[in-house]
Amino acid sequence: xxxxxxxxxxxxxxxxxxxxxxxxxxxxxxxxxxxxxxxxxxxxxxxxxxxxxxxxxxxxxxxxxxxxxxxxxxxxxxxxxxxxxxxxxxxxxxxxxxxxxxxxxxxxxxxxxxxxxxxxxxxxxxxxxxxxxxxxxxxxxxxxxxxxxxxxxxxxxxxxxxxxxxxxxxxxxxxxxxxxxxxxxxxxxxxxxxxxxxxxxxxxxxxxxxxxxxxxxxxxxxxxxxxxxxxxxxxxxxxxxxxxxxxxxxxxxxxxxxxxxxxxxxxxxxxxxxxxxxxxxxxxxxxxxxxxxxxxxxxxxxxxxxxxxxxxxxxxxxxxxxxxxxxxxxxxxxxxxxxxxxxxxxxxxxxxxxxxxxxxxxxxxxxxxxxxxxxxxxxxxxxxxxxxxx
Amino acid sequence: xxxxxxxxxxxxxxxxxxxxxxxxxxxxxxxxxxxxxxxxxxxxxxxxxxxxxxxxxxxxxxxxxxxxxxxxxxxxxxxxxxxxxxxxxxxxxxxxxxxxxxxxxxxxxxxxxxxxxxxxxxxxxxxxxxxxxxxxxxxxxxxxxxxxxxxxxxxxxxxxxxxxxxxxxxxxxxxxxxxxxxxxxxxxxxxxxxxxxxxxxxxxxxxxxxxxxxxxxxxxxxxxxxxxxxx
Numbered sequence: 001x002x003x004x005x006x007x008x009x010x011x012x013x014x015x016x017x018x019x020x021x022x023x024x025x026x027x028x029x030x031x032x033x034x035x036x037x038x039x040x041x042x043x044x045x046x047x048x049x050x051x052x053x054x055x056x057x058x059x060x061x062x063x064x065x066x067x068x069x070x071x072x073x074x075x076x077x078x079x080x081x082x083x084x085x086x087x088x089x090x091x092x093x094x095x096x097x098x099x100x101x102x103x104x105x106x107x108x109x110x111x112x113x114x115x116x117x118x119x120x121x122x123x124x125x126x127x128x129x130x131x132x133x134x135x136x137x138x139x140x141x142x143x144x145x146x147x148x149x150x151x152x153x154x155x156x157x158x159x160x161x162x163x164x165x166x167x168x169x170x171x172x173x174x175x176x177x178x179x180x181x182x183x184x185x186x187x188x189x190x191x192x193x194x195x196x197x198x199x200x201x202x203x204x205x206x207x208x209x210x211x212x213x214x215x216x217x218x219x220x221x222x223x224x225x226x227x228x229x230x231x232x233x234x235x236x237x238x239x240x241x242x243x244x245x246x247x248x249x250x251x252x253x254x255x256x257x258x259x260x261x262x263x264x265x266x267x268x269x270x271x272x273x274x275x276x277x278x279x280x281x282x283x284x285x286x287x288x289x290x291x292x293x294x295x296x297x298x299x300x301x302x303x304x305x306x307x308x309x310x311x312x313x314x315x316x317x318x319x320x321x322x323x324x325x326x327x328x329x330x331x332x333x334x335x336x337x338x339x340x341x342x343x344x345x346x347x348x349x350x351x352x353x354x355x356x357x358x359x360x361x362x363x364x365x366x367x368x369x370x371x372x373x374x375x376x377x378x379x380x381x382x383x384x385x386x387x388x389x390x
Numbered sequence: 391x392x393x394x395x396x397x398x399x400x401x402x403x404x405x406x407x408x409x410x411x412x413x414x415x416x417x418x419x420x421x422x423x424x425x426x427x428x429x430x431x432x433x434x435x436x437x438x439x440x441x442x443x444x445x446x447x448x449x450x451x452x453x454x455x456x457x458x459x460x461x462x463x464x465x466x467x468x469x470x471x472x473x474x475x476x477x478x479x480x481x482x483x484x485x486x487x488x489x490x491x492x493x494x495x496x497x498x499x500x501x502x503x504x505x506x507x508x509x510x511x512x513x514x515x516x517x518x519x520x521x522x523x524x525x526x527x528x529x530x531x532x533x534x535x536x537x538x539x540x541x542x543x544x545x546x547x548x549x550x551x552x553x554x555x556x557x558x559x560x561x562x563x564x565x566x567x568x569x570x571x572x573x574x575x576x577x578x579x580x581x582x583x584x585x586x587x588x589x590x591x592x593x594x595x596x597x598x599x600x601x602x603x604x605x606x607x608x609x610x611x612x613x614x615x616x617x618x619x620x621x
Contacts, residue, residue, distance in 0.1 A: 065570035072555075073580055076476065077589055235516065237544035238465040249516060251464075256519040258438075322500050324440060324512065324523060326466075337512070337523075339471070339499060352467040352512070360547040389570070 008228060011368025015058040030058065035374065037066050046359070046385055050366065050374065057374065060366035062359055068389040075349040080106050080180060080316050083346065087336075088174040090353055091387040094133035094330040096125045096165065099178040102349075104259060105325040105338040106180050109318045113260045117306045118182040123262040124195075124299050125168060125177070126327075127292040131202055132161040133330035134289045137382050138209045141282055144379040145222055150212055157205040160198040167191055180316055182309035192300050199293045206290050214283060223279035227365055227377035230276055237364070238357035241332025242288060243381060245272045246280035253328035261327075266298040278380035285382070317344055331355055331387055355387035412437045414520060418460070419443070425456035432501040444501035444525040450509070451536035453524055457513050458541055462522060466512030468538060468548040470528070470556035473498050474506050474582040478589070503527050507558060509535055511545075534559035555580035 036047035047063040071090065075083050087102050088095045100122060107113060114122065139154020162172045168187055169175035177184050213219050229239065234247040244251060252270040254263040271287040273280035318340040326335025332354030341347040358381050365377055418441065419433055429449030434442040445453045473496045496506060507528040514521045528535055537560040538545035547569065549560040554568045557578035568575070577584050 068570040070579065073586060076582075077586055232463075233543070235463045236465060236542050238467070238542075251516045251519075322442075324521070333466070335466070335512075337467075337469075337510075341475070341497070348471060350467065350469045356547065357465075357467075357544055360544055364543070 007225070008368065011056075015053070015056065015368045033371070037063075046383070046388065048362070048366075048374070048378070050371075052371065055370045057366050057369050057371070060363055060374075062362050064359070064385075064388050066389070067385050069386075071390050072349055072351055075346050077345070079344045080318055080346065083349070084178055085174075085176050087351070088176055089386055090351065090390055091133070091329065091331055091334070091355070091384045092173055093136055093384060094129035095171075095173055096129040096169070096175045096177060097133075097327070097329045098334060099176070100126055100261075101325045101327045101329075101334055102336045102338070103178045103180055104261075104327070105323045105336045106316075106318055107260070108323045108325060109321045109338065109340055110180065110312075110316075111319075112181055112310055112312065114182045115307050115310050116262075116304045118308045118310075119260055120262040120265070120299055120303050121168075121183055121187060121308065122178065124296050124303075125165065125175070126261070127295045127299075128161050128165055128195075130292045130330040131289055131296075132158050132165065134285050134292075135161070135202065135205060137285060138206075138213070138282075138289070141379055142213055142219075144375050145219065147213070147216070147219075150209060153205060153208060153212075157201055160201055164191070164195055164198055167194070179309065181312035182307070186308050187303075192303070195296065195300060199296055203290065203293050206286060206293070210286060214279075214286065220279065222372070222376050223277065223282065223380065224275075225277050225279075226373050227278045227369065227380060228276050229361065229365060233361070233364065234276070237361040239332070239361060240354050240357065241328065241330070242284040243281055243332060243358055245270065246284045247276035248272055248274045253326060253333060259325070259327065262299055263295065265302060266295045268294050268298075278376050281380040281382070315344070317342060318346070326352065329354060331382065331384060332358060334387075351390050353387045353390055355383035355385075356390070359383050359388055414518065415441045418520065418522065421460050422456060425460065426452055429453065434500040440521070440523070442501045442523045442525065444503065444527075447526050447529060447535055450526045451538060451541065453526075454511075454513075454538045454541040457522065457524065461515045461517060462513035464514040464516050465542040465544040466514055466521065468509065468511040468545050468552060470552045470558050470580070471499070471508045471510060471525075472506060472556060472580065472582045473503070473508070476582045478585050499525075501525055505530050507533055507556060509552065509558060511538070511548075528558050533557060534561050536560070537562040539563055554578070557581065 031052045033050045033052050034047065035050065047066065049061050049063060050057045051059040071086050074086055078086065083102060084099045087098045090098050135154050135158045139151040142148065142150035165175060166172045168191055169177035229247050231247040231249050234244050234249065250270060250272050255270055268291045271284050271291065273284050320340055320342040322337070322339050324335060324337045326333050333352065334354050335352040337350035337352070338346050339348040362378070362381070366374060369377060415435055419435065422443065423430060426445065426449055429446045429452065430443060431446055432444040475494060475496070498508065505527040508525050509528055510523055510525040512521060512523050526535060535558065537549060539549065540562065546564070549563050550566055550569050552558055553560060553566050554571060555578060560566065
């Protein structure tokens, strides 16, 4: 309980007092509120069981597992190139970003690296999936609070990005484009110009959303000071991505580790926010979308010529060893711990997905909040069901 | 790749000259030795890349405390490993071919080990931008280790998942309920001797229309064409 904000502390005491009061004095029964598994506010099939005292949550527990697909087991009966098809479906809004750390881990074990051209294109597609992912979040954010307009804007502008991803990879949602040693194909003709135009539209989208939502009084009053997560607690739970940076921790895996990717070739900024509340988390994501636009714009100018595939054997056998690679995915730190025994397929893959950790804080974060705040806190933590259950 | 426990890395002839990252990770190992002493069983260090440490089972929680005090405050993940080779194969072998002798040797990865199961976890130092993978053996007769929930609150769900999938117990965990499976489910799905039933019933459908792979050393036509078009 150290470093708890005053508000959290007060609400914790209040919840304890509420429990005692309800049991002894008034002989009232606490109410159990079941949100989901089909509630629209839960982005899918996450179930949240809350025990309420009046309007206040005294206990909350997410029930997940409605979408568990057992990917860790399935990877053990696949070959290395086949695994990308599975991991595409973990965070389905930013699919390409899921493939990258797994491919990097396999490349690390094989001690090969993708050629520079492939590295830059990978990074561009990675950032485009981030834009596609987070722009939906920004639109959806309004819906959670009853504002319907932003979601139409988001779906319209996200379509430009999805078209680009489809143009380059052939798949709107599940590109399955990354290969061990490079990429499946080169970029199609005219793609670079189209991307520039789309990025200009996305920048405008960010401005509109900022005006529409972030400047809105209702939005601010429902977000500011709600669901504060101090940095210590955030690290303890392994919160990552924008959730961590919104608590004032300056850490971004794109900047803070050496990977054969092209983020260091662009000039961009890691945004943090000192508040750690719901507003901060959303605000950091908005800024990150802008930074992603910046990265894509700069990298489009410096795609080097050359092959997109390094020399790899036809039948890929990965040497015995263990490797851990994680990247800064749209939702946070996404990593794969790959154990190979020298076979065609991995011996074991531990998938560390961002949402699993990000949602494990919910029992702590919802303690003592009021019912309408449940929705905004969940929305601001931002999770994808496939990313929790895997 | 040098093993610190075997020999000082400088004697390794083909090792690249020391870069700043090496000192950082060696310093971390020294620091950890000062804190938990002989609880460290094995260290595996890939210079400028990654660090693995295996500790004694009874020092599992103590290691978490020590690492947290040493600056590794970010909890990445915690999970289990089953080193038994799968008795079922991958289910995509050619059904007409002579079955190969199954591999039954248990090899415990980069930091070695004595038991079939291991727990492992990943912690990150957010200031120095360095991560560490910690492993510990899980006794075969009684697969239980101490819980990390008292040190890292985020370990709660990871230990629940690990318990459900591997049957590894965590002494002191507040609530080891199942997360995914029904409560009366029997077996531990991620153990290697737990069969993947869909594969048992029906072999991998892709096996039917697999063409024979081209011979390895024939001239790589695709590659040449790609290089041409790119330049």
